[in-house]
Amino acid sequence: MPIFFYHKTYIEPFGDNTQLQADPEHPIVIFGDKTTVHGIGRNDVVDHVVLGWSGAASKAKDKLSLIGPGETVRVIFDVFNNSNDATLVVRKAGSFDPIFTLENVTGKWEFTLVMGKTNLIFDVDGVPEFGVQFDYTLDFDIVEPPEWEQSPSSNDYNDPANWSGASVPGEFEIAAFGKSSVKNIVISGHAPVAGWIFKKDAADYTFTIPDADDHFINFRGQGIDIKGGSATIVNNGTNQTVGHPNGLFFGTSATAGAATIVNHGFTGFYETSNAGSAKITNDGLLDFFASSSAGKATLANEGTTNFLETSNAGSAKLTNQAGASLTFFDTSSAETAKITNNSFNDGVNSFGLQFQDAGNASNSTIVNNGELDFFHNSTAGNSTIITNSGGSAFFIDNSSGGNAKLIANSGGKFDFSFGSGQNGDGKIAVGSIAGAGDFWLGGNELTVGGNNASTTVSGSIHDGGNGGGAGASLVKIG
Secondary structure, rough: OOEOOOOOOEEEEEOOOOEEEEOOOOOEEEEOOEEEEOOOOOOOEOOOOEEEEEEOOOEEEEEEEOOOOOOEEEEEEEEEEEOOOOOEEEEEOOOOOEEEEEEEEOEEEEEEEEEOOOOOEEEEEEEEOOOEEEEEEEEEEEEEOOEEEOOOOOOOOHHHHHHHHHHOOOOOOEEEEEOOOOEEEEEEEEEEEEEEEEEEOEEEEEEEEEEOOOOOEEEEEEEEEOOOOEEEEEOOOOOOOOOEEEEEOOOOOOOOOOOEEEEEOEEEEEOOOEEOOOOEOOOOOOEOOOOOOOOEEEEEEEEEEEEEEEEEOOOOEEEEEEOOEEEEEOOOOOOOEEEEOOOOOOOOOOOOEEEEEOOOOOOOEEEHHHHEEEEOOOOOOOEEEEOOOOOOOEOOOOOEEEEEEEEEEEOEEEEOOOOOOOOOOEEEEEEEEEEOEEEEEEEEEEOOOOOOOOOHHHHHHHOOOOOOOOOHHHHEEE
């Protein structure tokens, strides 16, 4: 089936030895005024794009820009002629964040993408062996994605009979959902998939992952796109091990979109994936790894949520309920998230809200009704932290207040007595302090005013605190 490119759309290849070759069996048909294709005239029919380079121990790199009409497109990336270690990165024009990445390709890979209105860049990069030509092809074809039947024989996601074409969506495919008499679907095995599309006429679907090894959903492409209906994923899978995974996983740059996720087991976001605008309720384990993000999600955390490595909370709304734990490890960041903490640190079952290692509260807004702890070399960054009655915020080890705005309302407190400053010299800085609550300095020198804010403390500033100490001082700058 051909791809048709209309008014003002284009294919534009770049690089040495670029060729556009016609293939009448699977053509890309170019037509319409102002339609341009680099190197050939309007109305020419092309399909295979062959980008080749030959030379000695040099880097081969080419790009292909593609704008499509919003259809589902099958892409075949075929490396041949003894070429090695090719990498294909697909991204939106103007962005360096990959939508899809294939690394160390030495043969043929096939996957599907949904063409949007944004120009897609296919960026191919490789280091050929000495004297060996680096060759590959990129083939495109509009395809109909596997669609959940309107009258399936069961609610089994993994039964081919329940899908159009009698084929369960594969790792590089998009699965479509429209109208159906069966809307409560059970994952009965492996479910790796590029993404799910819920059409404008889609029903309200619920997907359940049971607590059994090798039962999982793994989004490795575009993730979840809801144009109609709704998608709720109930995850009971608790095994995150590589050998027999069981749970809900988002990888590459997959997004959870506008899905509703009820997590009783393990849900993980990896690479540059994100939680989109999903509504997430977590009473299990929710982890963000690598450069993943909570996006614009709304999270009610009743279990354990961790941000690890370089992940971030985006602009999400996070509520850490009583008895829950929300922790930022490594160099993760709260970004501009709005966080409400209702949990305390009992040292056993719940740990409140914590920043550990070099975790950064960044530009977040934190309303603390429980216990907030900054450990190690973490920092409050440029955040605004409001501690209400009964709440406590502790700066421990070599943690820093950064340029944060700290507000202690009546009955709330900030305690620096367990800390010794970034350099271990008893000097701690913070942007500003304010409010009718209490500030306990231990024996430290606290410097305020770094954010040039005009504030009033109507509460008390003390030596000592839970960690003891005497002889504290306050320094005003700015």
